[in-house]
Amino acid sequence: MDYNKILDNFSDKRILVIGDIILDHFVWGNAERISPEAPVPVVDVQDETYLPGGAGNVANNIASLGAHVSLSGIIGTGFKADIMCSLLNEKKIDISGVFRDSRPTTIKTRVIANNQQIVRFDREQREPVGAKTLKSLTGFIASNITKFDGIIVSDYKKGVITAQLVKFLMEQAKAAGGLFAAVDPKVGHFHYYKGVSLITPNKKEASEGSGISIRDTQSLEKAGLKLQKDLKCGAVLITRGDEGMTLFHDNKIHHIPTAAKEVFDVTGAGDTVIAAFTLAYVSGASMPEAAVTANHAAGIVVGEVGTAATTVDQIKKSLNAATARADD
Template sequence: MTLEKLFEEFKTKKIIVLGDVMIDAYLSGKVDRVSPEAPVPIINFSKSEDRLGGAANVALNLISLGANVVMSTVIGKDKEAETMLRLMEDQSISTSGIIRSDERQTTVKTRVIGNHQQLLRIDQEQTDDISTAEEDALLKDLEDLLKSGCDALIFQDYNKGVLTSRLIEEVIKLTKKYKVPTSVDPKQKNFLAYKGVTLFKPNLKELSEGIQQKIDFANDRSQFEYAVKELKSIIHPEIIFTTLSEHGVFIEDENNQYYIPAHKRMISDVSGAGDTVISVATLCLAVGTSIETLASMANLAGGIVCEYRGVVAIDADDLLQEALKIDVKC
């Protein structure tokens, strides 16, 4: 398969993204004086902007690569939920798997920007686990989606309560029933709950915290490989894919193991890079590439988005051209 054919294949895939969604809100303006009431800057407001964040940013990356995406989550019945649904519909993200609940608050992270610098962040969120009734409603919708046909499901966890241990276990059962591959971008709370998934993608810090072992990758790679072995013995994924920051990425399945070095770049902002990595990795998984190609493409994509300030989705043409330039083997 050529790289061009791989990107055409991306456009044929339907992916379910299950996890915590949020709105990233921005209030921007100019600062030229300090308040007489308290030692804080006064911002002369100029504009506001709402963007999709959390698991919804994974959906944006998938859409940018041409895939069809269904969002599965629980949000509130508040005005912020209306904004969330409008933003998703504007981006052609299917909202058919979204449960709205009187018991939940829609997550909003508001950043106050003055003179192009973040001065303050205000979080509106509810982080307790969703209720059993909400779990059951999600599971019913998810089984309908899986039954109707899809190519992969992503668990995207931000510790905001949607991905409970019970939900994770039941969804994995459903994906096995309908033979749908799964990928996971985990957080610490339910790190070891994802038993039997297809691809598990922690970063180095998450791996260290998840199995409660210190890892000094730069000076003792054997520590890292032991940690990977321990993790595999607990959750038994088919593929372990670990991002290693400036050291690149590591991937291993039953037969092969690869270290892919990072590409030298002018790093502006690492925010959202993990969302891009799991998106590209999952599409490669759905297409059926080798794990080396999967790791190379995801590593490249994660590096590209780090050159931009703020959270941005990967541009498909940028990724294709860079992959061609460095001759990623497909």
């Protein structure tokens, strides 16, 4: 398989990412002493940074891989929402499908001291979006669906992804010629995803979503096959951290060992997986080839601290190095 050719095709593709948009806020510093007020570290703050998270990070990964991406979801109306829009515009992500809402922008603040995350603060509202916002989202989808080569649903259970929205999205995808639709799922919403092209749960999500405790390879395979059968989806890709990932497709099971050399931070790795897989598949790769591509992409981002994205050149380098090792 010529992975370089597949990767070169990314630049011609257009992807719609719809889901929960999150502003990732990082507070960076050093912790060299314990507070006299309580047994907690005192962080000497050196810097603060913001990155698009959730569906925004999926879109960022698509953009970083050289493809065209449109993001659809909701943000608030305040200063933090303006920061989000600025970040997305810098990444050249189309935000014509992002709508302002009365609820605040979802924010995750991570405090990182000495290259280690020590605490996270979440500010969010999780209620399903109202009828007016849902109408805006479905109107954007209906007006633009034929522009895209694939769809990614990024479900962080913050209120955007509802059964009604997914049903509408799948109807539109089918009417547009059967667009590839991948879902990064959340426990409690698995029944929403019937008939999608791909779901990409991690091991914990696959265990809870299938009702099967994953303890070993046998139980892993049982859970993956049950998910594929129950959801009637095209494929299931279970990400397994440092154990790699497992693809269930076409009555076959593919175990793919991790491509990561070192793991510093798994933040956003699932976003990278679904972005790289979807782009690879709509660019001509088979399901197993797309999974290998996604595995190498994830192996790159977990080697960096903070929400990260990778590039086509980095993936090429990783794949070529793996090929060279296999030939030795």
